[in-house]
């Protein structure tokens with residue numbers, strides 16, 4: 001690594017290494033030429049898989065689109081923007097950890113449904129009715145019953 005002070009490419013001595021929660025590695029370095037100290041940070045760059053939609057077409061994962069969907073489900077509910085942002089972030093991170101080139105949109109739907117269940121029961125019901133394609137009151141009622149039992 002080129003020294004940011006003297007621009008020497010002779011290298012640096014690593015004097016300390018630490019790992020952070022996001023999988024990154026921070027190294028404290030000392031230039032072998034000028035002796036200045038600096039830090040470097042290394043982190044894995046993860047690719048998000050393509051999303052296979054129900055009609056078989058593929059699209060890029062779009063975090064903003066996911067957030068818009070979450071906001072609609074949570075409209076006028078006591079769920080903070082920070083909570084929705086965190087849920088979208090968790091879903092994105094989960095997709096990246098799968099390490100796959102493509103995943104079904106169902107994978108996202110299932111994660112949304114589980115996430116909303118913890119955040120807000122009404123938002124969960126709104127999303128579930130659409131996502132699970134519940135088209136009669138009986139199936140909505142049985143979902144509601146299961147929700148109340150838990």
Ligand SMILES: [Zn+2]
Pocket residue numbers: 003004005006007008031032033034035036
């Ligand atoms: Zn230097």
